[in-house]
Amino acid sequence: MGRLAVVTGSNKGIGFAIVEALCKKFDGTVMLCSRDLERGQKAVDVLKQKGLNPVLHQLEISDQNSINKLAETIKNEYQGLDILVNNAAIAYKHDATEPFVKQAEDTINVNFFANLDVCKTLFPLLRPHARVVNLSSSLGMLKQVSSPEIRTKLSNPNLTEDQLISIVKEYLADVKAGVHLDKGWPQTAYSTSKVFVSALTFIQQREFNKDTREDIVINAVHPGYVDTDMTSHKGPLTIEEGASAPVYCALLPPNSTKPKGDMVWCNSKIVDWQSLESVE
Ligand SMILES: NC(=O)c1ccc[n+]([C@@H]2O[C@H](COP(=O)([O-])OP(=O)(O)OC[C@H]3O[C@@H](n4cnc5c(N)ncnc54)[C@H](OP(=O)(O)O)[C@@H]3O)[C@@H](O)[C@H]2O)c1
Incomplete structure (x- = not known):
């Protein structure tokens, strides 16, 4: 039975570099997921020219039908999933002109709710010893x-x-009422979305700990400040450097106890998510 790794939003940026590294290091099939098949095929072609062999799959994480189709492919062709990297996300630029209510709804819908839908649909397919990586951020502390x-x-x-979802809805209501900053939420919707992704990760590990499938590990990862479209290429790290900690967490050996349900920094060290001090 072949092993399978799935990386969402991996036609470019850090996700692309995660696919490349997994193609080299993971003993199994690596699925490069892209919401746009043409962009995905171009990314696959680049890796094929390097002698690597990822498999392309369409995935729009905001579309439940698209997630369901991926789940069907995994069930029918691989019978299970060994690595899931929840990498796909969006960030409005600082000079975006869209009203903040729209920015917040879009960002929370993709970065939190759509990633949660991917988890809900694909977690039943995880095999024992599976590894899940949620891409968070330093802004998700x-x-x-x-x-x-x-x-x-x-x-x-x-x-x-369920309680976390209520808190997320409370945030969106505060944004609509124009009181989110007075209430003490983060400055940007992106930061808030990543705080929620981190909090979700810890809940998901607690659920895995009760699961009958043994040794499923999930971590939230800050990949570093990376040179990608998302950062308008301002980050100093290369995408390969940004992929390093996510790949480390994706390839944790069987029965590893740390990191497990942790916040992992770009140097692959565990950091205290709740710390109010600087961790760098
Ligand atoms: N770059 C950094 O410095 C940094 C720092 C901290 C955390 N992160 C996190 O690291 C991850 C990767 O970031 P990046 O910098 O590589 O971003 P990026 O270059 O903007 O790439 C984002 C990827 O996600 C895909 N995507 C966006 N929305 C999607 C959707 N609804 N369905 C499916 N795919 C979708 C994009 O597809 P399209 O090409 O079709 O748009 C693209 O492949 C994100 O979770 C980000 O929040 C990045």
Whole structure:
């Protein structure tokens, strides 16, 4: 039975470099997912020229039908999933002219809810010893939230997915009411979305710990400040450097106990998500 790794949003940027590294290091098929098949095929062609052999699959994470089709392919052709890297995300630029309510809704819908839909659909296919990586950010650290009350809610060690979804909805309501900054939410919708992704990751590990399938590990990763379209190429790290910590977490050996349900920095070290100090 062949092993399978899936990387979402991997036609470019850090996701592309994660696919390239997994093609070299992972003993199995690596699926390069792209919402646009033409862009995906171009990315696959670049890797094929390097002698690598990723498999292309269409995936728009905001479209449940598209996620379902990927799940069908995984079930029918691979019978299970060994690595899932939730990499796809969006970020509005600082000079974006869209109203903040739209920016917040779009960003939370893609970065939080669509990634959650991918998890809900694909987690049942994970095999024992599977590794899941959620791409978070330094902007997804708890200290980005200035409100101590919201920080307390988000860092509750018994927080459930449903409770987290209620908090996410509370954020969107505060944005609509124009009071999100007064309430102590982060400055940007992107930062808030990544705080939620981090909080979700810790909940998901607690759920995996109760799962009958043994040794499923999930971590949230800050890949570093990377030279990609998302950062308008301002980040100093190459995409290969940005892929390093996600790939480390994707390839954690069987029965590893650390990192597990942790926040992992770009140097592959665990950081305290709740710390209010600088971790760099
Ligand atoms: N770059 C950094 O410095 C940095 C720092 C911290 C965290 N991160 C995180 O690292 C991850 C990768 O970032 P990046 O800098 O490589 O970004 P990027 O260059 O903008 O690439 C993002 C990828 O996600 C895809 N995507 C966006 N929305 C999607 C959707 N709805 N469905 C499917 N695919 C979608 C994009 O596809 P299209 O090409 O079709 O748009 C693209 O392949 C993100 O989660 C980001 O938040 C990046």
